Amino acid sequence: MKVLVVGSGGREHAIIWKLLQSPKVSYVYCAPGNGGIRQMAECVDIKADDIEGLCQFAKKHKIDLTVVGPELPLSLGIVDVFEKEGLRIFGPRKNAAIIESSKAFAKDFMQKYGIPTAQYKIYEDATKAKEQIDSFGFPVVIKADGLAAGKGVIIADTKEEAIKTIDMVMRDRHFGQAGDKVVIEEFLQGKEASILAFVDGKTAVPMVSAQDYKRTYDGDLGLNTGGMGAISPAPHYDEKVATDVMEEIIKPTVEAMKRENRPYKGVLYFGLMITKDGPKVIEYNCRFGDPETEAVLLRLESDLVEIMEAVLDEKLHEMDIEWSENAAMCVVMASGGYPVSFEKGYEIKGLENAEQGIVFHAGTKYIDGKIVTDGGRVLIFSALGKTLDEARAIVYADMEKVNFKDCHYRRDVGLIR
C-alpha cells in the first residue's frame, strides 16, 4: 500500500513511524514533511493546504490511503475533494471538521445536545461583549471563534485584561478573520485530560488517555503554547471518569454529529476538564493532538493502517484495538522565544547520541547534510517505560545530549500531575 501523510510536524512524524510498522505499508510519502521525516518517508514539496496539488499528486502516484495531520486542510475540505475523485482519505469532511474550525458551532452544538461544557455566550459585537463581561466573573475565558494555531484562547484574570483582549481579537483582528466572533465563557477548575478517539461515523473507540503540558515554562507558567509535552495515561483519568466521558460526552457527540448530517469519521480529540461536577468539554479538535500523539502512539500495539481502514469502512465495532500497559511521555524542545517570536536556521547538534527513546522532528529542515531548526517546536523526545518515571528518565537523558542555540524545554513534564 502506498500512503501519503499530509503535514510537517511531530504528530505526522509519529504517525508515519507507526504506519511503517504495518506489513501492509510499502511506501510512504509526506507533504511537505521535515528534516526527520525525510529519513523514513519521501518528502514532497506540496504545502498541507494546497488541496488541489495534493489531490493531483495522489492521483498521479496512485496513493491507496491519504492521512491528514493538521486541521487546516480538513477545515478547507480536503476530504470532500479527495472523495469526489474516488481517493481513500482518513479524516473528517469539511462539514464535520467545523467541530474544531468554529468554536461557536461547537458550543451551540454541545448546548443543543446537553453535552457538558462551560457556560458561554457568543458575541459578534465588541461593545456588547465588553458591556456584559462582568456577568462571567473573573478569571474569564475569551476565545476567537476560528482557527488560530492553538493561540486563540486567552484567560483574563481581571476586567481590564478582558477588555483589552476583546479589543485585540475583535477590533485589532490579532487572529484575523478568526476574530469575527468571540466566545466568552466561564472559567472551569479541575484537572485537564486529552482523549483522542477513532470514530467511523457511528462507533467511537477512545485511545488511551493523555495529558498535555500547555504552558511554556516549568510550574505551568508562561503563555499557552501548542503543547510542550505530554504524558499517557493522564493521572486523574480513572475508570469512573472514563465511563462518564464515554457515556456523557463521546457517544452523545458522535450520535449528535450523525443526527446533524455531519457524520464524523477520523480522529476526534476531546480536550476535557475533570471538574468536581464531572468531566466537561473544553474543546474539540478534528484530528490527532500534538504532542499527545507522540506519547499515545507509542502505546498502540495494533496496526494503525487496519484501524484507519476500519474507520473508512465503518467497521470499527469489529476491531479489537490493543494498547500497551506501559506509560509513555514526550517533551518538546523549542526555539528560544517560542511561542512569541524566534529565529530559525540553527544547526541541531548531538541528534545521533539520543538513542534511548525516539526523537520525532517538528520544525526541522535538512540542508547540506545538516539538520537545522525551522519552527517554534523543533524536536519531540518520546519514550515508553514500565512507569512514567522510567519513561521520564529516558526522555531527559536523551535531551541532555542534543542542543541548538537558545533551545529551551520544560524539565517538569511528568512531575507535576
Ligand code: AMP
Ligand atoms: P484550547 O485551545 O481551547 O485547548 O484552550 C487552551 C487552554 O486554555 C486549555 O487547554 C485550558 O487550559 C484553557 N481553557 C480553555 N477554556 C477554558 C475554560 N473554560 N476554563 C478553564 N480553562 C480553559
Ligand code: GLY
Ligand atoms: N495539544 C493540543 C492540540 O493538539 O490542539
